[in-house]
Amino acid sequence: MGTSDTQPDAIIIGGGHNGLTSAFYLARAGMKVRVLEARHVVGGAAVTEEFHPGFRNSVASYTVSLLQPRVIADMGLVERGYRVIERPVSNFLP
Numbered sequence: 001m002g003t004s005d006t007q008p009d010a011i012i013i014g015g016g017h018n019g020l021t022s023a024f025y026l027a028r029a030g031m032k033v034r035v036l037e038a039r040h041v042v043g044g045a046a047v048t049e050e051f052h053p054g055f056r057n058s059v060a061s062y063t064v065s066l067l068q069p070r071v072i073a074d075m076g077l078v079e080r081g082y083r084v085i086e087r088p089v090s091n092f093l094p
Contacts, residue, residue, distance in 0.1 A: 008034040016044020017067070024075055 010026050012019045015037030023033045041047055045060035
């Protein structure tokens with residue numbers, strides 16, 4: 001890896017919203033953190049993806065609505081563009 005200055009104090013496996021939140025708090029506590037993610041994009045269930053040209057859908061962002069208000073404030077997510085969009089219609093997937 002190199003010298004001890006470049007070695008992380010913590011390694012987070014998975015760059016989903018839980019991994020990123022953990023990395024944030026560890027880094028804020030002064031730790032050097034490395035996040036490893038297998039996909040080309042981070043965010044996990046908080047990702048919106050294009051499933052057909054011109055059509056985008058949340059992969060499971062309903063779980064992000066469970067994000068604690070304190071986490072949203074601590075991370076300054078609203079200032080970084082975070083917003084919850086509530087749908088007037090629910091999905092039905094038999």
